Every structure is written in C-alpha cells, then in structure tokens.
Amino acid sequence: MNNTEKIYFEALQKDRTAIADMMEKFAVRDLQEIAVNQPTEKAQFIYDLIKNADDMFAENAKFILEKDRLIFKHNGVKNFSVTAPENEEKDFEDKVIGKVNALTAVTKLYPNFQSVFNYTTAPCIYAPNIMFKIERLIVPVLLESDSSERRNDETWFVIPFDKDSAKAYEEISEAFKKFSYQSALSKLKNIEFEYENNSVSYEVGDTIKRTGYPDSRLIPAELRKDSIAVEIIGTRPGKYFLVPYEGKLKNFTDKRPIPMSIPQIRGSKEKMVPVSAFPDDYILYITMENFKRYEDGLLDAEVLELRENAGAVEMFARNNSSN
Numbered sequence: 001m002n003n004t005e006k007i008y009f010e011a012l013q014k015d016r017t018a019i020a021d022m023m024e025k026f027a028v029r030d031l032q033e034i035a036v037n038q039p040t041e042k043a044q045f046i047y048d049l050i051k052n053a054d055d056m057f058a059e060n061a062k063f064i065l066e067k068d069r070l071i072f073k074h075n076g077v078k079n080f081s082v083t084a085p086e087n088e089e090k091d092f093e094d095k096v097i098g099k100v101n102a103l104t105a106v107t108k109l110y111p112n113f114q115s116v117f118n119y120t121t122a123p124c125i126y127a128p129n130i131m132f133k134i135e136r137l138i139v140p141v142l143l144e145s146d147s148s149e150r151r152n153d154e155t156w157f158v159i160p161f162d163k164d165s166a167k168a169y170e171e172i173s174e175a176f177k178k179f180s181y182q183s184a185l186s187k188l189k190n191i192e193f194e195y196e197n198n199s200v201s202y203e204v205g206d207t208i209k210r211t212g213y214p215d216s217r218l219i220p221a222e223l224r225k226d227s228i229a230v231e232i233i234g235t236r237p238g239k240y241f242l243v244p245y246e247g248k249l250k251n252f253t254d255k256r257p258i259p260m261s262i263p264q265i266r267g268s269k270e271k272m273v274p275v276s277a278f279p280d281d282y283i284l285y286i287t288m289e290n291f292k293r294y295e296d297g298l299l300d301a302e303v304l305e306l307r308e309n310a311g312a313v314e315m316f317a318r319n320n321s322s323n
C-alpha cells in the first residue's frame with residue numbers, strides 16, 4: 001500500500017469498528033445473523049470469491065478444500081485498493097469503491113460474502129500489495145506475515161474453520177458439487193475445485209468444458225453400482241455418469257431433468273436415445289430398456305454426443321408421462 005492507502009485503511013478500520021460496536025448492541029444484534037445467513041443456499045460466498053477474481057482481472061482460480069480450512073487463490077493482476085470511507089456511497093455508485101471497502105461492507109458488489117462467517121471468525125486475504133483479515137464481520141485488520149505457500153503473483157483467501165469444521169467441510173463440498181459456471185457469470189478461463197480427493201475444473205473457450213468426474217455420491221445409492229463414466233461432447237461437454245434405471249425417475253430424484261438425447265447408429269439410420277440430463281450434477285439417466293437396447297454403442301464409443309432437440313423432448317414426455 002502507498003501512504004494514502006495506509007491512511008484510508010486506518011480510517012476504514014476505525015469506521016468499521018464503530019459500526020461493529022453498534023451492531024453488538026441488543027437492538028440491532030440480530031442484523032449480524034441476518035447478514036451472515038442471507039443466502040438461501042449454503043456457502044454461497046464461493047461465488048463472491050469468483051467475483052473478486054474477475055474484478056482483479058484474473059484468468060485462473062482454484063479452490064482447495066481441506067479438513068480445517070478453505071483456500072481460494074487466483075492470479076489477478078489488479079491490486080487490492082482502499083478508498084476513503086467517507087466517500088463510499090458515491091464511490092460505490094461510480095464503481096470505484098476500494099475492494100477492501102467492498103469486502104468489509106454488506107453491499108450488492110459482494111452480497112453473499114458475509115456468509116463465510118458461518119464457518120470462520122476471521123477470513124484472511126493475502127495479496128501482492130496487502131495482507132489483512134476481517135474480524136467481527138466487517139473490521140479489517142492488517143496481518144504482519146504472509147502465507148508461506150503463496151506465490152508473489154497470487155492472491156489467496158484463506159478461511160480457517162474455527163467454528164464447526166465438520167459442518168464447514170460438508171456444506172462447502174456440497175456447494176462445490178452444485179456449482180454452476182453459468183450461474184457464476186464469470187470471465188475466468190479456468191476454475192478448479194480440489195476436494196475429497198477429487199479435482200474438477202472448468203475450462204472456458206468457445207464452449208465450457210468440465211474436466212474431472214463428478215462425485216458418484218450424487219447418484220442414488222441403489223443405482224450407483226450400474227453407473228458408467230462417459231465422456232460427453234456436444235451440448236454441455238465434460239465427464240458424466242450414465243445411470244440406467246428401471247421404473248419411474250421420480251422414485252430416485254425429485255429434481256427436474258432436462259430432456260436430451262444421445263445419437264446412435266442402428267443399421268444405416270441415426271436413432272435418438274432419450275436421456276434425462278442433470279448438467280449441474282453431470283449425470284445422465286437412461287431407462288434400463290434403452291440402455292440394454294443400445295448398450296454396445298454406448299459402451300464401445302470413446303465419446304458420446306449429447307444433443308438438445310425437439311425429438312428428445314417429445315420422447316421424454318411420452319416415456320415419463322405419468323412421472
């Protein structure tokens with residue numbers, strides 16, 4: 001930080017401390033809980049971390065979930081800034097508010113970041129130009145030492161699980177499994193998630209490509225042993241599980257699937273095999289009847305093509321009319 005930013009940081013710390021003192025008074029104490037628990041889904045702060053990587057003009061980002069902490073790192077080239085707290089409202093409207101200011105405020109810029117305090121008392125930020133932690137929900141405090149593992153060109157968010165570590169690990173890993181790149185609205189070229197001995201990444205070019213197999217525990221236990229790992233091209237490419245089932249799909253999941261199809265050649269004709277797709281889980285359900293009928297083609301192919309088309313929608317509607 002330069003001298004001006006150091007003055008702004010001290011002023012920001014004083015401003016946030018006064019607010020935190022006020023929020024601990026009985027009349028407004030519950031506002032802290034409201035801010036922390038505002039998202040309906042658990043661990044939605046991961047999207048705000050990705051937003052920060054975008055704001056810092058990063059190209060690559062990675063989440064590393066450990067039993068006692070979460071690390072989020074990115075290669076943003078823009079420095080963390082601090083602006084005068086007395087000008088925050090105008091700076092926010094003009095989109096020039098400092099990133100330290102924004103992370104220590106409940107604003108639309110990072111609307112879910114405070115949900116991180118469900119799992120920690122003080123998230124730490126290590127950036128090339130500043131190192132600080134956030135206490136009492138909104139109070140920035142400078143750190144004296146860097147993370148020994150961080151490269152000089154990286155920004156790290158380190159979230160120690162100093163509340164309920166088992167709950168933190170479970171809820172954050174579940175958020176990873178439900179992650180949708182489309183929902184993140186990110187410009188990153190690559191996002192990687194490392195957790196539970198899995199490594200899943202999203203590579204963005206002309207299409208979004210997901211590498212790494214999804215968590216098989218998303219498959220109903222009674223169908224897991226018959227599931228097949230497949231490589232998908234076409235619509236929503238990546239690694240999926242193809243899961244045969246008997247009966248009605250509603251008996252295994254209450255989620256709403258997207259009707260799609262996998263083309264297969266029978267004789268000289270192309271046949272469209274209907275599947276029930278859950279792209280966010282990277283799972284394709286197929287009736288056992290259709291799986292057995294097209295088993296050789298489905299298992300022998302190195303890759304399978306996934307398509308969205310009217311034929312798949314119509315067939316899915318007929319096959320599942322009583323779901």
